Amino acid sequence: DTAVSQTPKYLVTQMGNDKSIKCEQNLGHDTMYWYKQDSKKFLKIMFSYNNKELIINETVPNRFSPKSPDKAHLNLHINSLELGDSAVYFCASSRRPAGGGETQYFGPGTRLLVL
């Protein structure tokens, strides 16, 4: 009974390609997030959605476009992939926005390697 699931787990692709990562949570949470973790393990927020509406958009290239079709799903589409996009991408969710002191539940991560 996975709480936050992501697909795919691994993604190897060529520079310039377009790819998508999918995330689903079955916790009934209102808020979902995308984080990027680089090779040094630094965890940085990219986006956050609350009730399908964008509430956090950090300084992320517009090649990255999140989409939330419903509260339980937050997908991440990346256009024109670059070498520097190689990282682990984590989806997370919380009952309400984390700014209210809510626990975030993380998915298992998607390991993206751009060649």
Next chain:
Amino acid sequence: GENVEQHPSTLSVQEGDSAVIKCTYSDSASNYFPWYKQELGKGPQLIIDIRSNVGEKKDQRIAVTLNKTAKHFSLHITETQPEDSAVYFCAAKSDDKIIFGKGTRLHILP
């Protein structure tokens, strides 16, 4: 914006000994401080958190202390075990998001 500093970046302790990880934050308005543990190949998982209305919180072998005046908070793990080996992240709430420290890789030595 909030800046969270975490030290040390790597920590090795003998099994059975205690481990302490320290963090500082910059936003005096921060009032929520979670700690996450990330095991190899997995996503971070909350292990303990503290709010600014308390100075210390304990859960079995794990404790967290908070000094709001100095803007410091620390994670203490006692009687360490092999399964404590992982990367630990401190974090602080700032406005509408959680800002993470850069992580501490904890090695428990046999």
